[in-house]
Amino acid sequence: MMEKRKNLYFYHAKSEELEEKLSALFETVKKSGFNIVDDFNKANIIISVGGDGEFLQAVRHTNFRQDCLYVGITQENEAGLYCDFQLDRYVDMIHAMKDDQIEVRRFPVIDVTINGESTFHCLNEATIRSAIIKTIVMDVYIDDNHFERFRGDGLIVATPTGSTGYNKSTTGSVIDPKIPCFQVTELASLNNNHYRTLGSSFVLNQDRTLRIEVIQDGNDYPIIGLDNEAYSIRNIKTVTIQLSDKRVKTVKLKNNSFWDRVKRTFL
Incomplete structure (x- = not known):
């Protein structure tokens, strides 16, 4: 599987300290028969x-490529639910790639369309939040059927792999990434005798369409979070979210499943 994949592109923050750590890795990679390229379009x-x-930035900035594999390496004390390898043990990664001790997993992606015009991809989650000190009001539709009117700080729409991030910290469920679905979780919903929401997360199947309509009551400039990037888009009226046909293909060690990493991270 790895024999035809020899061109590597490294995505990382620019710092002298990190460059020094990576120099030994680069040298070993080249000696092992791999090529390091400067253009991610030429990498496999x-x-x-x-x-x-x-890792999220690497996927976004390389345009969610469907014809290559993504690999994550952590440094010391960094979270690594997407990452199977550690920088101080990079030899393990090279040996695994050469000896075919890896598997390819495919992570679901959601498509987020704003005002019926611009579509963005998310591997982790999309969030819609109030940008002012005021509850944001949104009508929630599932397959064009009105579900609820939400009042609160905002909503999180998470992929299965994204369910372990912001979604989990707001009492959302952790979802197995082998289930093609996405999850909607509330942020500080307002519930009383006059206003009512479901009050819990809910999970939508891959063929469902979620549409969120922002009520134009002065909160017309919500913050849209796409993975770990925030966007301020003027006059947001509708946000439509579906499970994408795209899948991000990542490399994992054969003995390191999603649930192994969840256990190691949280338990």
Whole structure:
């Protein structure tokens, strides 16, 4: 599987300290028969160095490529639910790649369309939050059927792999990434005798469409978070979210499943 994949592109923050650590890795990679390229479009393996945040940035900045594999490497004390390898043990990664001790997993992606015009991809989650000290009001539709009117700080729409991030910290469920679905979780919903929401997370199947309509009551400039990037888009009226046809293909060790990493991270 790895024999035809010899061109590596490294995505990482620029710092002298990190460059020094990577120099030995680069030298070993070249001696092992791999090529390091400067253009991610020429790579068939894209490697991020820096934990889950850097991995998400690597996927976004290389346009969610479907024809390559993504690999994550953590440095010391960095979260690594997307990352199977550690920088101080990079030899393990090279041996695994050469000896075919890895498997390819495919992570679901959601498509987020704003005002019916611009579509963005998310590997982790999309969030819609109030940008002012005021509850944001949104009508929630599932397959064009009105579900609820939400009042609160905002909503998180998470992929299965994204369910372990912001979603989990707001009491959302952890979802097995082999289930093609996405999850909607509330942020500080307002519930009383006048206003009512479901009050819990809910999970939508891959063929469902979620549409969120922002009520124009002065909160017309919500913050849209796409993975770990925030966007301020003027006059947001509708946000439509579906499970994408895209899948991000990542490299994992054969003895390191998603649930192994969840246990190691949280238990």
